[in-house]
Amino acid sequence: MLVLGGCRRANESTPAPPDASTVAPAPHAAAHAELPADRFSEQGMLAEAALYLDDPEFRRTALVDSLANPRNTYSRQRLDAYGLRTQGWDLLPVWNPQSIPATPAIAAELRAHRPLVLDDKAPRIWNGKRPTTMAAWVALGREVFFGYPLRVEVFMNWALEHPDVGERVGVRAAEDGTYPGVRVFTDIQGRTSLGITCAICHTSVGERGRVIVGDARRAFDYGALRLAYHQDTGIPVDPDLARRMKSWGPGRADVTEDDDEDPVAIPDLWGLRHQTALTQAGTIKHTGPTVLAIRQETQLLHSNHQKVRPPRELAYALALFLYSLEPEPSAPLSSSDAKLVPHGRELFAESCKGCHSNAAFGGPPMPAEKIGTDRALAFGGARGTGKYRPPALVRVSAAAPYFHQGAVPTLEDVLSPARLASSYAKSPLARGAVSGHTYGTDLPAADRAALVAYLRSL
Template sequence: MTRVRLASIVLLATACGREPAIVAEPLPEEHGEVASSPEEREREAYLDDPRVRRRVLEASLGNPDNGYSRDRLAAYGLTDAGWELLPLWNPRVVPMTRAMLPALRSGQLQLPRATQPLWDGVVPNDEDGWRELGQRVFVSLPLRADDSLAHALRDETRASELGLFTTSDGSYPGLVVFDDLDGTARVGITCALCHSAPHDGRAFLGMARRALDYGRARLQYHAETAVPLDDALARRMARWGRGRADITGDDDEDPVAIPDLWRLPELTALTQGATLRLGGREFSDPAERHARDLVVLAIRQETQVIQANGERARPPRELAWAMAMFVASLEPPTGPFAEVEGMREGRAAFARHCRRCHDGPAGSGPPVAATLVGTDAALANSAARGTGTYRPAPLVAVAAAAPYFHDGSVATLEDVLDPERMSPQFTRGVHGPGAVPGHAWGTQLPAEERAAIIAYVRSL
């Protein structure tokens, strides 16, 4: 049976240009159907029961004492407080297109009058429907307005240099125009900004946009407008480079390499710093574990939108669940991998030397202490999201995932295993000359064995 859930959000504009008050009509959290599968049971529990949401949140936190966890523990999964009381937000939104650039440049950007809200309130009744809705959310739900990228779009050449691109219909993947909570039309960013890239003539969703130079976009915006920027922060942004963005929100501004999103349910943790645990450890049934991981993903999406949007409103949880379903289904581009010399020997060498950490179906494994990994520890020790650990890098389509390490500091797979990388005389580091320490595993092997491992890993 198809269900419809509708809510209205009333914006009460105040005088003197202050933030408008936001009033939401209550939305009943009743779904009323008997769930038959683990996935359906977990979905209904997530949608309807704040106690379940709270319990899953607490169990998933990699470090309950970092800022990410404290924010959520203070506000999420409470029955009558915190983010539960925020109004629902289902904005009117359209893709940002080249045809809109003249209006953007002239300050006349508006949504077409006939623009509808992102979601029509119809709840999907099968998995395909949930994933289809999730794809729409991934592409279209604005995390927040972004004035720096709106500024970049005023010059198409500059926008292209920063990693913004258009598809055949003239739209910019990851950029939308939406009605903000005060009714103003704004340029916003979606998940697809970082997690879509050109491939075979289209935007391939889930693929990291390694050409995105977000730090440079922000620096240019502040340099060319009257908006101030702290000098120390500006110096850090200047070192971000392409394919890196800060995700922590702390004062350290620890940028990480934008990751691909392939086969997330096969991982033991979300994010390079293992911010959230996956794996449904209390379940022995794989279907139940997978269903619980979908709840973790949904909570991740829901709370990310809440915080990115300044904790002013929350998305309907159906949209968070739908996006979790979609993200969990993402697979890399397929291509024929021919057997190359050394691949068979590399498989055996990988089992001997690498399987200890890269043992899961996605080539990842349980988080490893940052002190053992030995790479730059700023992210692992971050006050905002640090857990003291790093997740072993997934190896799904790893040949196309350069640069490597959590901070994108190593250019090639060959350099990952090259002992020369540890030397002060090393010159091939992505962020400049000098040693790139850490991940010493495999660097002591004979050159022939290292080459065989690389040949095998390229086939994954």
């Protein structure tokens, strides 16, 4: 279920998907032979750009090979329309929009009920030149991350017009006076509107407008924003929709286009290049930058109602930008915690590293039955694969609430047996037992404290 934007029309419901087995994969491109040995090295990423951008067979093959479960909605929509050359999304017009940051001055225009205008000279996201250096790719990716609209988002007008509402739902101005993730842009009909970008969910805005790019915006409460709009305007809202909007809570979103209800926590974007699978259910096998570029290309065109597609350079730039994101160091530990770290490290190596195995402490997807956490995402029709992927644990101390659905408020509780009991009650999402991922919960309290100290040091 995708409720963002709320402008999904009846005729935009998911088309009946073809049986994935009838979609012939493109023959493997000879280009595979030219793939660099290390696809995530700088040289590898620069070399792969030409394959992704110039070789349609390479793109189609990369897509087909990357889908962990060809039968979920995410895969079927893409198998049905991506990289087919003479049909589907390859035929969409390429869209390089004009887009400028939303600012308090623009909020004032909205409050005065003056129409938004973007003059002809307003910049487009891209100057049309393909980058050749890593620095230039990353700089372009940053423009896309902050500037390429995912769609018109009318509720953002409400947040900007009413700063109290904006503050409550996590739509805030940064130190530089812009609202990260909110842009004024010319939509595909030529109208000037507010839209949202990646940064509305994947960039936090803290005290005094301090921005952390790639950090999940855990204060962003889209459901509460929509409810505030209906309450304040008196415009009626479907009671079932209202119930769902309320149940989301901050920091969660359902980014799928089906009728399931599986909002999940917005993840931090650290350590992506170490993960062999993308998304929390491991929907995408992550073999190289093309796979992430395809995810972003298809996300941008899908969210814009499949009316336009982004220049592929922008999707590739976005991928390289995401790989460039590094977390800030974790907050320094208290001296008593610091003493526990070496013991915690040993315990982690014994009990956790088998799954949290890569350089970012994430790892390959594991059967969801084995992990035992909430089933909805892993077995849902939208992105389900029957698995959950161990998330990266870099800067995990700042990543609460935990697990894919964002149900456990502290690291202590992740490791505490109390969480597994029906008497557990910490938040609306943690009412009654939060089951699964019992690793470490059987350890003595002192060992659990050492593990928590170690996790805080990551």
